[in-house]
Amino acid sequence: MSSVGFDIDFDADDFENDGFDKETAAKYKPSFLSEWWQSIDKVTLGLFFALLAIGVIISMATSPVAAARIDKDEPFFFLMRHLIFVFMGLGGALFLSCLSPQNARRIGILALIGSIIALILVSTHGFTVKGATRWLRVGPIGLQPSEFIKPAFIVFAAWMFTATRRDPRVAGKLIVFIVYGLIIFLLIRQPDMGQSFLLTVCFAAVFFFAGLPLGWMLFFFAFTSIGGLGAYLTVPHFKDRIQRFSSSDSGDTYQTDRSLEAISNGGLLGQGPGEGVFLHRVPDVNTDFVFAAVVEEFGFLISAVIVLTLGAFIYRAFRQALRLNDAFCQLAVAGLAMMIGVQMLINLAVNLNMAPPKGMTLPFISNGGSSMLALCFTVGLILAFTRRRPGAYVYGV
Amino acid sequence: MNGAPLTSHHKIEDSDHKMIAEGRIRIWIGLAVFSFALLLIVLRLAEVALLTKPPRPGGGDDAVFELRADIQDRNGRLLATTINNYALYARPNKILNKREAVAGLVALFPDLNPDDILRRISVRRDEVRLMRGLIPQQRRRLLDSGLPGVFTKKEPMRSYPNGAVASHVLGFVDVDLKPQSGVEYSFNDDITAKDAPPKTVSLDLRVQKALEDELAQAVSRFNADAGAGIVLNIKTGEVLGMASAPEYDPNIRATILPHKEKNRAVNATYDLGSVFKPLTVAMALDRGVTTLDEAFPVHKAFTVQRKIINDDHYSPVPLDAAHILSESSNRGTALMALRGGADMQQDFFKSLGFFEKTPIELRGQERPQYHKDWQDISVVTTSYGHGISVTPLHLASAIGGILNGGVYIAPTLSKADSAHRPIMRRVISEQTSRDMADLMRFVVTDGTGRNAEVPGLGVMGKTGTADKPAVGGYDTRRLVTSFVGAFPQWDPNYVVMITLDEPKAVEGTKGFATAGWNAAPTAGRVIARIAPMIDLPEKPVRAAEQTPRQMAAQQEALR
Numbered sequence A: 001m002s003s004v005g006f007d008i009d010f011d012a013d014d015f016e017n018d019g020f021d022k023e024t025a026a027k028y029k030p031s032f033l034s035e036w037w038q039s040i041d042k043v044t045l046g047l048f049f050a051l052l053a054i055g056v057i058i059s060m061a062t063s064p065v066a067a068a069r070i071d072k073d074e075p076f077f078f079l080m081r082h083l084i085f086v087f088m089g090l091g092g093a094l095f096l097s098c099l100s101p102q103n104a105r106r107i108g109i110l111a112l113i114g115s116i117i118a119l120i121l122v123s124t125h126g127f128t129v130k131g132a133t134r135w136l137r138v139g140p141i142g143l144q145p146s147e148f149i150k151p152a153f154i155v156f157a158a159w160m161f162t163a164t165r166r167d168p169r170v171a172g173k174l175i176v177f178i179v180y181g182l183i184i185f186l187l188i189r190q191p192d193m194g195q196s197f198l199l200t201v202c203f204a205a206v207f208f209f210a211g212l213p214l215g216w217m218l219f220f221f222a223f224t225s226i227g228g229l230g231a232y233l234t235v236p237h238f239k240d241r242i243q244r245f246s247s248s249d250s251g252d253t254y255q256t257d258r259s260l261e262a263i264s265n266g267g268l269l270g271q272g273p274g275e276g277v278f279l280h281r282v283p284d285v286n287t288d289f290v291f292a293a294v295v296e297e298f299g300f301l302i303s304a305v306i307v308l309t310l311g312a313f314i315y316r317a318f319r320q321a322l323r324l325n326d327a328f329c330q331l332a333v334a335g336l337a338m339m340i341g342v343q344m345l346i347n348l349a350v351n352l353n354m355a356p357p358k359g360m361t362l363p364f365i366s367n368g369g370s371s372m373l374a375l376c377f378t379v380g381l382i383l384a385f386t387r388r389r390p391g392a393y394v395y396g397v
Numbered sequence B: 001m002n003g004a005p006l007t008s009h010h011k012i013e014d015s016d017h018k019m020i021a022e023g024r025i026r027i028w029i030g031l032a033v034f035s036f037a038l039l040l041i042v043l044r045l046a047e048v049a050l051l052t053k054p055p056r057p058g059g060g061d062d063a064v065f066e067l068r069a070d071i072q073d074r075n076g077r078l079l080a081t082t083i084n085n086y087a088l089y090a091r092p093n094k095i096l097n098k099r100e101a102v103a104g105l106v107a108l109f110p111d112l113n114p115d116d117i118l119r120r121i122s123v124r125r126d127e128v129r130l131m132r133g134l135i136p137q138q139r140r141r142l143l144d145s146g147l148p149g150v151f152t153k154k155e156p157m158r159s160y161p162n163g164a165v166a167s168h169v170l171g172f173v174d175v176d177l178k179p180q181s182g183v184e185y186s187f188n189d190d191i192t193a194k195d196a197p198p199k200t201v202s203l204d205l206r207v208q209k210a211l212e213d214e215l216a217q218a219v220s221r222f223n224a225d226a227g228a229g230i231v232l233n234i235k236t237g238e239v240l241g242m243a244s245a246p247e248y249d250p251n252i253r254a255t256i257l258p259h260k261e262k263n264r265a266v267n268a269t270y271d272l273g274s275v276f277k278p279l280t281v282a283m284a285l286d287r288g289v290t291t292l293d294e295a296f297p298v299h300k301a302f303t304v305q306r307k308i309i310n311d312d313h314y315s316p317v318p319l320d321a322a323h324i325l326s327e328s329s330n331r332g333t334a335l336m337a338l339r340g341g342a343d344m345q346q347d348f349f350k351s352l353g354f355f356e357k358t359p360i361e362l363r364g365q366e367r368p369q370y371h372k373d374w375q376d377i378s379v380v381t382t383s384y385g386h387g388i389s390v391t392p393l394h395l396a397s398a399i400g401g402i403l404n405g406g407v408y409i410a411p412t413l414s415k416a417d418s419a420h421r422p423i424m425r426r427v428i429s430e431q432t433s434r435d436m437a438d439l440m441r442f443v444v445t446d447g448t449g450r451n452a453e454v455p456g457l458g459v460m461g462k463t464g465t466a467d468k469p470a471v472g473g474y475d476t477r478r479l480v481t482s483f484v485g486a487f488p489q490w491d492p493n494y495v496v497m498i499t500l501d502e503p504k505a506v507e508g509t510k511g512f513a514t515a516g517w518n519a520a521p522t523a524g525r526v527i528a529r530i531a532p533m534i535d536l537p538e539k540p541v542r543a544a545e546q547t548p549r550q551m552a553a554q555q556e557a558l559r
Helices: A004-008 A012-017 A022-028 A032-039 A042-069 A077-097 A101-125 A145-166 A172-189 A193-209 A214-234 A236-246 A254-266 A290-323 A327-351 A369-385 B009-051 B098-108 B114-121 B136-145 B182-186 B188-192 B205-221 B273-286 B321-326 B330-340 B342-351 B376-383 B392-403 B430-446 B519-533 B546-558
Strands: A127-129 A132-138 A141-143 B078-090 B128-134 B150-159 B226-233 B239-245 B388-390 B407-409 B424-426 B460-470 B473-487 B494-501
Touching: A042 A077, A042 A290, A042 A369, A077 A369, A101 A132, A101 A145, A101 A172, A101 A327, A101 A369, A141 A145, A141 A369, A145 A172, A145 A193, A145 A327, A145 A369, A172 A193, A172 A214, A193 A214, A193 A327, A193 B009, A254 A290, A254 A327, A254 B009, A290 A327, A290 B009, A327 A369, A327 B009, B078 B136, B098 B114, B098 B136, B114 B128, B128 B136, B128 B150, B136 B150, B182 B188, B205 B226, B205 B239, B205 B494, B205 B519, B226 B392, B226 B519, B273 B321, B273 B330, B273 B342, B273 B376, B273 B392, B273 B430, B273 B460, B273 B473, B321 B330, B321 B430, B330 B342, B330 B376, B342 B376, B388 B392, B392 B407, B392 B430, B392 B473, B392 B494, B430 B460, B430 B473, B460 B519, B473 B519, B494 B519
Parallel strands: none
Antiparallel strands: A127 A132, A132 A141, B078 B128, B078 B150, B226 B239, B226 B494, B407 B424, B460 B473, B473 B494
16 A cells, blocks of 8 residues: 555645645645545446446347347347446446545435335335335336445444444444344335345344444344244245255246356357357346356356456455544445445356345346446445545555 | 543544454455355356356257157158258348348348349338248358348248158148148147157058159059059058158148149049959858859850940850959959848948048048949949949958958058057958958969069959049040059968059050059069068968969869
């Protein structure tokens, strides 16, 4: 780590005290853009751009297949949609990256409140796709509040845990648990087991990173186990999926079977773009099972590179979290990185038949408006929390 | 830090610092867990992508239409199968330069008509089909050409790898694989059942090919309009071969024309003529109307209901049963039939299935035609095969019943097995059946069937030359000639039936166009070719060949 951090955070007052006149100070005060450019973590930003570009290229390959499936005349219908969301998300992420950590945190809390309200509205005003009521119509697009609630809740939990650490009078843990319980209740009602699971894992990670005692961890583990068992016994769709997965010979394993066929047909170098055969039979080829299509057409090498690019993005966020000096930023960045990482692992595991189908997208690559916007929101928060400023980083870690 | 009041900025810094230091260790652990999980995923990806054999493309979900099982002959040789190929489509609104597209397509597929293609891609439709039946290599070339606005759809196609061979029996399917005729139609349920095994039919591809070959040569050599041929296993009712000329290739739709598609073995009826005589003789012998020794006064003029009955081969002496057959005497069988009466004859014909369609599993069979009012003249003419029209298969099955020990067995295209029991009914006694075998052997050794003889096989048979029915009677210049042969005499097992429609007198037939000169030698050639291919009953030690000579001696005594 270089010591650039100190060089960039100019303040007009500093110059005045050091005997410069205001005019000179104003002359040397860096522009907003250059200040942003100097403070932003360019590795994270570069990887973010790379992932979005990869996603667009993959969408070019999968969009015609998905369009043909629903008899769309326009083969690049899904690519166009994807591009719109990429640009919207990119704008949002860049806007968030300009904020100070405090303001970014405030946006995160607002997003939490907003998405909880939206989640409640979904149960009354939402619309249903493939048996699950998860979407809320906002203008021409359908938004999925459960996608936005994950990063928002992580920021909130990180804030609460740090606040409790600083001032034990704040009943942070209790508040977090109540909010967590409320969200899980709303998610299970939809029903959305995949997001509930992911949120729980992320919460546990933040919990763990926050250094909470082992007793709490055990309590949390028991709580989720009972919750999971309860869901298994009461939600038929959930039970069905688990049973299908655990008994490979019986039942309908259509989705993962098609996915494995496509992946196995990929080989080392793939069939080439547009040459895939099995991806035409893969369900949700542009969303949940996009990875199977990627492997069939682009092969093991390129898909491994994509996986490692995603891994590098997450690794970079973790590295930044390790170096940060602010407890809240550290916790939030680690939690958000963990969220993207777990989502990616689950999606890949489902594609490779290592986990039951969950309805989880491959971050940055899959089509899906809410998912893309929520991920860009997450990246924006990470960029804001990891901005360089005096004393933000420690060296040698 | 627990419970410590927050008094100074430094304490917050300290507690933060402690928290951060502890958090770092835990984040490291989290990162390690994540990295480990990621490693597992990449390893699993390598396993599936690199080490798992991809499934064979095609089949399964690709089926657009219901799939059809293969059809194979009795020895498992392929007769019909379903293959995947491609149909060529165009999206007219995606083709910017129509002339260029037409030029590109015609360069790839010279069979296409440029004007027709231009017309078709000029219509305002989402997609139009231009061509069917592209093989994968052709599709490859199309895709490589990069022509815009054209694409292919996979579709199954029925293929008959032997071309025209057995086409009349197999039938064919339309472009949507819907069966139109033959085995494809009759056994459609078996063929389209889920995971159906190949459908085995009774045909023997080798026998079938030999039969078609000889029939086609005969039709061509004798300049006949058409012909039919049957090889029947008379112990089981299985049809080993069934041919009709002219023939068509079910793979080439343009050859499927009505006169070619007609299966003359079952879909056409003829007045078959003298090949009926063995039936009349068998009935008379079996029902006790006559004996082998009785001689009939065929040399005397004979009139029934003011109609004169003549013999083609006039005999100056009375003839016994053996010579009535070998000389093909109309008067002889007429006298036998009249003595038995109309009821006996009708009952006998009914038992041989002559009043209804044959039970074979083929559609479009022609119903036999016969006199509604069965007077004496009907008794007389039907005794030698006139005034009753049946299909060649009717006659072949009936002769089979006469020779196989006296049991009529329904002809079938199903391979005989324990599950498949044919319809059987006794029509004559075993003794009569043995006598008939001797009498029909005599026809070949000493009678009109000499040209059908194949040394060593004990060929039996009967010729039949019939005038074609015409308005108000018969047209004596237009003939239908038949030979119904059977072998071997010591244990009759197979019937070979040949029918030629309007054969002509040609070089080498001494000006005759009768059955003995065309149908009989054709049947003989078929027998000579197929006998080595099929199982023959073992020849008994006793010399059965002597019987015809005894008959000849017996007849000599009458002269």
